[in-house]
Amino acid sequence: MSGRLSGSRIVVTGAGSGMGRAFVEAFAAEGATVGVLDRAADAAAAVAAAIGEAAHPLTADVSRRADVVAALDAFVSATGGLDVLFNNAGFNRPMHLLDVTEENWHAVMDVNALGTLIGIQEAAKRMIPAGRGKIVNTSSIAGRQGFPSFAPYCASKFAVNALTQAAARALAPHGITCNAFAPGVVDTPLWTQLDLDLMEIGDAATPGQAMADFAAGILLGRPAVPADIVGTALYLASADSDYLTGQVIMIDGGMVLV
DSSP states (O other): OOSTTTTOEEEEETTTSHHHHHHHHHHHHTTOEEEEEESSHHHHHHHHHHHOTTEEEEEOOTTOHHHHHHHHHHHHHHHSOOOEEEEOOOOOOOOOGGGOOHHHHHHHHIIIIIHHHHHHHHHHHHHGGGTOEEEEEEOOGGGTSOOTTOHHHHHHHHHHHHHHHHHHHHHGGGTEEEEEEEEOSBOSHHHHHHHHHHHHTTSOSSTTHHHHHHHTTOTTSSOBOHHHHHHHHHHHHSGGGTTOOSOEEEESSSSSOO
16 A cells, blocks of 8 residues: 555554554554554454554553563564554553552553653664664653643653653664654543543542643644544654654644743
8 A cells, every 4th residue: 555654664552542543543544554552452453453454453561561572573573674663552540749659650650651661662672773763752741741630640741751852862873763742632531531530539520521621721722632643643653754853742732832
């Protein structure tokens, strides 16, 4: 299949739903072979089956290096290489600042920050022999400012920004770029769960209130849907972004102006 990403071999973590699913569907439509990596094997298999022969289901907990190594090795064995990795998997578990526990901190940081580090490292090891590659990390508006009930999540996304810059500097001599994109409020299963979690800790009274409250400051007047982020993902995955590295692209409808 010809297309903007024809011949590219791309793995997206957290691709069983939400933005990750939208990305692998768009990448495959543009000619890429995609690795649909998710912690939930059934979700990865379902998305890959819907895409067809251009998709390979992969299962891994991104905070466990052995899982990531096995998944990437399986993808490389099947496709012959890895051109692009999207470190997209992540989650949030809201708690009021004074209630944050060590367990909460480590749970969020292990997936969002450590998982990104492991993904960068293991992708780079498979890209360096080819002398080229792209690594793309999912940041957030929470990587630009702190929110009182999202402290570990914010810390993890600030960490993603730092890892993006560190990797850009470390990997440029190998022809590998590293960038990130930072969404705001995106209507995905993550936000559906956040609404419930924020009600549970008393930050919202009714379903949908939390999303509405956060979305109130969006200049474009509405929350995003995954399709709104796809264009930025395509840009970062394609040759169009070859001269871009170490950057965090805000794609939030105008929530945070930097």
